[in-house]
Amino acid sequence: MKLVTAVIKPHKWEDVREALETFGVTGMTVSEVSGYGRQKGHTEVYRGAEYDIALVPKIRIEIVVDDGDAEDIVGIITKTAQTGRIGDGKVWVSPIETVIRVRTGDKDAAAL
C-alpha cells in the first residue's frame, strides 16, 4: 500500500475532490495547514505596525491507496491542482505496511 500526501491551494480542493471521486477514490483525510515556500505571504498593517505573514493557507490531503493506483492518483492531483502559478504545492508518495478499517477490521485493499 502507498500513502499519497498532497499539499494544494485551498480553492483547488473542490476540483481535486471531484476528480478523485470520478477516478474512484472512496475516501481521504484532509486538513488545513500552512505552507512555507517560494510563494511569499503578505503584509498586514495594524495601527501603523507592519506584520509579515510568512505562511500561506494550504489544504493537505492524505490518501491511502493500492500500489497500482498511486501513480494515477498522483497524476490526477497534479493535473487538477495546477494553476501554473507559484504555490501550487507538492505531492509525495510514501510506503505503507498495512491499513485497517476500524469498523470491520478489514486489512489493506479490503480496508479502503
Next chain:
Amino acid sequence: MKLVTAVIKPHKWEDVREALETFGVTGMTVSEVSGYGRQKGHTEVYRGAEYDIALVPKIRIEIVVDDGDAEDIVGIITKTAQTGRIGDGKVWVSPIETVIRVRTGDKDAAAL
C-alpha cells in the same frame, strides 16, 4: 521504528487515549482533521439556500512506536474506536527510519 496513524471519530478520542495509556503508550500527536468517505456529511440551510457539507470531523492520531508494539497498538485502537457504524475510520502503519527526542537528542527506542 514504526509510525501508526489513526483517523477516528471525535467522540471516541477519550476512550482511545485511555486504552493506549493503559497499554503504556507514553506519547502521541493529535490533530483535528476532516474526513471524506462512505460516511456522508449533511445539509445545512441558510435563508433557503442548501449547503451540502461533504466532510465529517475526525481526529487524527500519530504514534511513533517500537516495531514490536505496532501490531498491539493498532489492535487496541481498532478495538476501542469501533462503533460498528460507517465512518469509524482507518489505521495505517508506515516505516520510520529514526526518531529523536528534541530535549535530549536520544534516538529511537530511547526517544519515546
Next chain:
Amino acid sequence: MKLVTAVIKPHKWEDVREALETFGVTGMTVSEVSGYGRQKGHTEVYRGAEYDIALVPKIRIEIVVDDGDAEDIVGIITKTAQTGRIGDGKVWVSPIETVIRVRTGDKDAAAL
C-alpha cells in the same frame, strides 16, 4: 527522498524556521497540533468545575528533503527547538518514494 516530521513547542517555531532558511530549506508544510506526553497539560476552572486539559499545543513541521540533507536538518531542528524542558518534542524521518511539484510536474530533487 526523505520526509522529516518534527513536533515542537509553538514559541520555537520562528527560530526553527530561520535556522532552516539559513541552511537552505526552501519550503515546508506546518500545522497546529496537540501533543500528549510527559509534559502534562493544566487545569481550568469554570464555576467551580475543574477541567483537566490533557493536551498541549504543538507545531508540526513536514519537510521533504534529499536523502543527503535529512541528517543535517534533523540536527538543526533538534538544536534550535531545544529548551531542555520536558515537552520539547520529537523529530522523525521516514522514506519517501517520490515527490512532485504540482506547478511544473518536476520530480524528486527537482521538485523541491
Next chain:
Amino acid sequence: MENGYYTWMLVSSSLVLLMTAPGLALFYGGMSRSKSVLNMMMMSFSALGIVGIVYALWGWSMSYSTTAATVDGETGGEVAKLFSNPFTQFGLESTDPANYVFVAFQMTFAVITAALISGAVADRMKFSAWLVFVPVWVTLSYFPLAHMVWGGGFLSDVQNGLADLLFSGDGAAEVAPIDYAGGTVVHINAGVAGLVLALLVGRRIGFGKEPMKPHNLTLTMIGAGLLWFGWFGFNVGSIVNLDDYTTETGLVWLNTTLATCAAMLGWLVVEKIRDGKSTSLGAASGVVAGLVAITPACGNLVPWSAMVLGVVAGMLCALAVGLKYRWNYDDSLDVVGVHLVGGLVGTIGVGFLASNEGGLLTGGGAKQLVVQVCVALFAMLWSAVATLLVGLAIKYTMGLRLDDEAEVEGIDFIEHGESAYDLGTSGGARRASVLGSGSTATEVSA
C-alpha cells in the same frame, strides 16, 4: 402623565427587551458549547417572539385587568386573588392607550422570565417542546404570580392576602410584602421552573464526566454587560411612587449598581479562596447574581445595605453553582444557582435590611422577614407545581428531549440545520474554512 417619567418608561421598556435579545442570549450562548450556541440563543429569541404575542393577547389581562381589591375595598372576587380575567382586555382591545407603555414594560418582564429558564436545559431540549412549553408556562405560572404580587392579588398587601393572613391590618396587611422589581415573580419563579424542567429533561450525556466548558466567554462578557445596562430599566423603571421620582430613581440606580459591584467582588473572592484564581466567568456570574439579588430590594435599601446584600449574594451564589455536581442534577447554566438562590437572597435579605426600620437588622422586628419568607415559599410552590404540570404533559406527549445520537451530533445542526461558526483555520482565518462548508448552494424549491 408627566412626560419625563413617561419617557423613562419608554427607555426602560426598550432596555428590558434588550436584556433578552441579545443580552441573555449572549450570556447563555457563550457558556454553551459551540455545537449548541445557536439553539441557546434561539430559546431566548423565540421566547421573545412567543411571549410578546401572548402577553398582548391575554397576559396583560390576566395580570392587571381586575384586582382583588380596588381602592374602595370592593373586591374582584376570591379567584381574582390568583389571576384576573384573561378576556376582559383580550388583545388589548379595551385597554386604555395611556396604559400601553405599562403593557410594554410588563411584557418585557414576562419575556425574560421565560427565557431565563432555557439555561437549565441547554444542549438537549427539543426546540418544538420549548415552543410549546413557553406560552403554557407563562400562562400558568408567570401571569398568575405577576397578578398576585403586583396586580393586587394574594401576594400583595390585599385584604385576606397572604401577608394580611399573617399579620392582619385594617383593610390591608399590616406589613406589605416587598418585591420591588421581581425577585419572586421573575427570579425565584424562573429558578424553580429551571430546576423542575432540568429534572424532567434529565442530565446531558456525559454530564460531570465529559468537559462542557464555555465555548466563547467574550460573548458571555458582552451579555453580562448588556444585562447590567438593561437592568437599569428593569429596576429603575419599576418605580411606583411618582412623587419621589427624582429621589427614588436615583436611589434605585445607585443600589442596583452598588449591589452588583459588591456581588462581582464577592464571587471573585470566593473563587480566589476556593480555586486559587478569579475567573472572568466568575465576574460575569457575580454581576448577574448581584442584579438578581438587588431586584426585589432595590427600593428598600440604602447604599451601605445594598453593598452588604450584594456581597452576600455574590458569595452564596458562587458556592451554590457547585451543588449540581454534588446532587447530580444538570442545571446546565446555573439557573438555580444564580436566579433561585440570588432571588431568595434578595427577597429574604430585604426582610433583614429594609430601610426605615423595616428589617430585622434595621430595627423593624421580624414581621417583614416572616412575610418575605412566606411569600417566597408560596411563589416557589406555585412555580414548581405549574412547571411540573406543563413539563409532564409535554414529556408524555411530544417528548421533551432529543435522542442521544442527535444530542452528540449537536443540537444546532439537528434542530436548526446550522453551524454557528465557519472561521476556517488557515492563515489566521483569513478565509472561510473551505473544509467546513459544502460544495453547492442550491435554492430549496419552495
Next chain:
Amino acid sequence: MENGYYTWMLVSSSLVLLMTAPGLALFYGGMSRSKSVLNMMMMSFSALGIVGIVYALWGWSMSYSTTAATVDGETGGEVAKLFSNPFTQFGLESTDPANYVFVAFQMTFAVITAALISGAVADRMKFSAWLVFVPVWVTLSYFPLAHMVWGGGFLSDVQNGLADLLFSGDGAAEVAPIDYAGGTVVHINAGVAGLVLALLVGRRIGFGKEPMKPHNLTLTMIGAGLLWFGWFGFNVGSIVNLDDYTTETGLVWLNTTLATCAAMLGWLVVEKIRDGKSTSLGAASGVVAGLVAITPACGNLVPWSAMVLGVVAGMLCALAVGLKYRWNYDDSLDVVGVHLVGGLVGTIGVGFLASNEGGLLTGGGAKQLVVQVCVALFAMLWSAVATLLVGLAIKYTMGLRLDDEAEVEGIDFIEHGESAYDLGTSGGARRASVLGSGSTATEVSA
C-alpha cells in the same frame, strides 16, 4: 419645547446611530464570510462617517430648509416639491439650535439608509468606490425623497403633490400618504438601490455554486437584537403629534414589538414547512423583516393589525430571499428580499389596515391604498434612476469592483490589509495562532 419629549429625542437619535454602528455592521458582518467581515463592517462605519458630515453640510438643508407649501399656503416653488435649497442652511450655519436635535435624529436616518445598501454588494465592491457612491447617492436619492415625504414635498399631502393629484382636497390632498418612520424613504429606497447596485456590480465569483454561508451567526444575532433596540428610537422617535405624546408613543412601541414578534414567528414557520427546520438566521431575518414592515405603519395600526402585518411580512420576506437564486442576481445579504419587500408590505399594507377606518379592510375604502401604492411606485422609480446614474458613473470611471484574484484572496486583506480573526487552533485557542501571523512588527516609516 417639552423636556420629556426632548429627552426622548436625544435618546432616539443615539439609538438610531447605534443601529448602524455596531448594529447593522454586526448583522451584515456575521452573514458574510470570514474573509469579508471587516469590509462589511467598514461599509457601515464609513457610511456613518461620510453621511454624518454630508448631512450637516447640505443634507438637512436639502431635506427641510424650505417646504413646498408653508402653513399659509405660500409655496417655495415647484422645485421645492423635489428638494429644498442645499445652501440656505449649508453647514447648519443658519439653523435654529432648537432644531439641532431634529438634525441629529434625521442625520442618523440618512446614515443607516446608505449603510443598508452595502448588504447587496458584499465581498466584491471596491472600498474606494463605496466611499464615492455613498455621498453622491444620499444627495441624489435620499435627501430628495426625505424632503418629498417629510419635508412637505411631492409625496406629502401638499397641494399638487402626488396624493393631491390623485384625490384632490381643498389646499391639500384628501388622503395624506402614510409613512410614519420611513418605509419609502429608508427601506424601499435602500432596497431598490441595493438591487440596482448588485446588478451593476455583478455576481460574486462562484455565486450559487460555491458555499457562501454566514461565518459567525452569533454576530448576526447580536446585530438583530441591537437593531430591534435601536428601532424603538427609529419608530417611536418619529412621533409627530406631541399632544398625544403619552398615548401615541406607547402605541408605536407596542405595534413595533408585536409586528416584530409576529414576523419572527412567521419566518420560522415558513422555514419549518419549506426546509424542515427553523433557523437562527431565520429568526434574526424575521426580526428585521418585521421591523422594516412596521416602520411606515407603526402609528396607524392597532395591536391586532400590527400582528397581522408582521406575520405577513415575515412570511413574504422568507419566501422572497429565495428569488435571487431563481433570477440569478447576487443581492448577497438580501437587501431586496428584506428591505424592499418588507418596505412594500408595510407601505402598502397600511393601505389595507390603517386604523380609524383608514384602510380598505378597516372600512376606509380604497383611496388610502391607491395613494400608498402610487407613492411606493414613485419612490422606487426615483431611487432606481438615481442609483443607476451614480452607479454607472462610477463603474465607467474608477470602476465598481475588485478584480477576480483579489476577490478570491479576500476583500478584508486586499482592501484593508487586515484579517478579522487570529484565534489560533491549538489547545482550545489558548494562544494566538503562531502560524496565522507574521514574524516581525516594524513601524511603518511615516
Next chain:
Amino acid sequence: MENGYYTWMLVSSSLVLLMTAPGLALFYGGMSRSKSVLNMMMMSFSALGIVGIVYALWGWSMSYSTTAATVDGETGGEVAKLFSNPFTQFGLESTDPANYVFVAFQMTFAVITAALISGAVADRMKFSAWLVFVPVWVTLSYFPLAHMVWGGGFLSDVQNGLADLLFSGDGAAEVAPIDYAGGTVVHINAGVAGLVLALLVGRRIGFGKEPMKPHNLTLTMIGAGLLWFGWFGFNVGSIVNLDDYTTETGLVWLNTTLATCAAMLGWLVVEKIRDGKSTSLGAASGVVAGLVAITPACGNLVPWSAMVLGVVAGMLCALAVGLKYRWNYDDSLDVVGVHLVGGLVGTIGVGFLASNEGGLLTGGGAKQLVVQVCVALFAMLWSAVATLLVGLAIKYTMGLRLDDEAEVEGIDFIEHGESAYDLGTSGGARRASVLGSGSTATEVSA
C-alpha cells in the same frame, strides 16, 4: 428638579456604565491576543466593581462634598482647592438623595478613567497588582483632579485657582478653564497614567519583534460602536446650564457626532496615504480619537469647528500611535496615542476654536489658549506624580508583572485559569474542540 432633564441623567449614567462594560472591555479585548482577551476584559470589569464601591465610600465626598469657594465667596480652605473632605459624605450617609443621580453619573466617569489605563499594560500585569492599583490610583489622581476641575477647585475658575492666578478677574478667573466632559480629568489623566505604568511594568516579551496583532477585530468594532453610543451620555449628560437644556444638549450631541465622523475619516486618510490601505482598526481608533478630542470641547464649539477639531484629532492620533515603536515603550493598546494625544488636542484645541469669540482663531485672543495649556500641563504633572507613587509602591512590594514563562503561556490561563474560546476546528466548528478541552469535570471541594 425638572423630570425631563432628570430622566436624561438616568439614561446618561446607564450609558456611561455601558461604555466600560462591555464597551471598553470589547474595544480592548479584541485588540489583545487570544491568550489575553479575558484578562483584558477583566481589567475593565474589575475596575467597575472596585471603583463603584470606592466612589460611594469616599470618591464622591473627595470630589464634591466641599468646594474651595462657595457661592458667597466663603472658602473651604486652601486644601479644598485640591480635594474635599473624604469623610463628610463617607458612604453617602449624609448625601442628599436628590443628588444620587449625580453620584451615579460621576461614579461611572471614575470607573472608565481607571479602566482606560489597562490598555497600556495588556498581557503582562499581575491581576492582583491591578486590583490594588485601581482604588489607590483613583484616590490619589482621579478624585483630586475631578475636584479641581469640576468641584470648584484649583483648575476651575475659583479665586486663586490656576486660571485666576494667570488672569485674575474679580472674585474669580477672568477666563474660566474649559473642560466640558473630561478632557483633562478623564483622558489626559488616563493617558499619562497609562504611559507611566507602561514604563514601570516594562515591555512585553517580544515587543516590536513578535507579532502582537488584534485577535478579533469584530469585538473591537462592537466596542467602538458601544463607546460612541455611550459617549452621548458622557458628553450630553455633562450639561451644566439647564436653562439651555433643549438647545445646548442638541448642540453637544451634534458636535460629538460630527467630530467623531471627521476623526474617523481623518484617521483613514492618514492610513491610506501612509500604509496604502485604510483599516477597520483605523476606523474604530479614529472613532475613539474623535470622541476623546471632542469631550472637553463639545459645549464650546459649533458644527464646523467640531468637524475641524475632529479631523485634526483623527490625523494626529493616527500618527501618534506609531511613536511607541520609535521610542520603544510598550503602550500596548495606545492609551497614550489615543487618549493623551486626543485629550490634548481637545483641551488645547478649544483654546483656538471656542465659539462666541472665545478662541484664538475665533477672535478671542490668546488668554483661553494659555489657560487651557496650563491646565493641561498641571493635570499631566499631577497624574504623572500620583501614578508614579502608586506604581513604584506596588512594584517594590507585591510586584507589578508576571514572570516571563507565565507571560508566554498566556495571562488568561495563568491569572484566571480560563481560555476565551473553545471553538473546535473540524466541520466548521460544529462541535467544541475535543482536543482543546479536558477529560473530566469534577466539582472543586468547597
